[in-house]
Amino acid sequence: MEKENMRTSVPMEGLTLETSVILAVKNGRISESITLLANKELKDAGYELTFEQRKILHIAGVFVSNFMNHSVFLGQKLLQENNIPISILNPLLRQSFAKIINGDAYSSQTGPAVRGDRKVVESHIDMLSSDEKLAEIYKIMSESIIKTYCK
Numbered sequence: 001m002e003k004e005n006m007r008t009s010v011p012m013e014g015l016t017l018e019t020s021v022i023l024a025v026k027n028g029r030i031s032e033s034i035t036l037l038a039n040k041e042l043k044d045a046g047y048e049l050t051f052e053q054r055k056i057l058h059i060a061g062v063f064v065s066n067f068m069n070h071s072v073f074l075g076q077k078l079l080q081e082n083n084i085p086i087s088i089l090n091p092l093l094r095q096s097f098a099k100i101i102n103g104d105a106y107s108s109q110t111g112p113a114v115r116g117d118r119k120v121v122e123s124h125i126d127m128l129s130s131d132e133k134l135a136e137i138y139k140i141m142s143e144s145i146i147k148t149y150c151k
Contacts, residue, residue, distance in 0.1 A: 071141075074134060106148075113145035121146075 049057060072093065076086040099108035112120035121142045128135035 074137065078134070109145065109149065111145070113142040114149045116146060116150040118146075 072089075075089060079086050079088065096108070112124070121139075125135050125139055125142075128138055
C-alpha cells in the first residue's frame with residue numbers, strides 16, 4: 001500500500017471506549033464509509049488521519065500514556081523505597097488528571113519548575129543523587145518545564 005495515499009480512521013478513546021481502533025484504508029470511498037460508521041457507532045469519536053498524522057498520534061500517545069504512567073511508577077517507587085504508602089499520591093493523581101481532562105495540560109502545570117524555582121529543583125536533584133537515572137529524568141523534565149513556562 002502506498003503510504004502517501006493511505007488514510008486512517010481513528011476512533012479516539014472516549015468514556016465508553018477502552019481502546020482505539022485504527023484502520024489503514026487506501027480507497028477513499030471505503031475510508032468515508034468506515035468514518036461514517038465509526039462516527040455513528042462511537043458518537044462522533046472517529047477521526048480521519050493521514051498515515052503521517054497517525055504516526056504523530058502514536059508518538060503523542062506515548063507521551064500522554066506511556067511516559068505519564070512511567071512517571072507515576074517512578075514516584076510510587078520513590079515512596080516505597082522510603083516507606084511511604086503509595087496511596088498518599090491518589091488524591092494528587094485524581095486532581096491532576098481531572099484538571100488535564102477538563103482543561104488543558106499547559107494551564108494545569110504546577111510545581112517548582114513552572115515557577116522557575118531553581119533552588120527547589122536543584123535541592124530535589126541533590127536528594128536524588130543516589131539514583132543517577134532518576135535524577136537525570138527529574139532534571140530533563142524540570143528543564144523542559146522551565147523552558148516552556150519561564151520565557
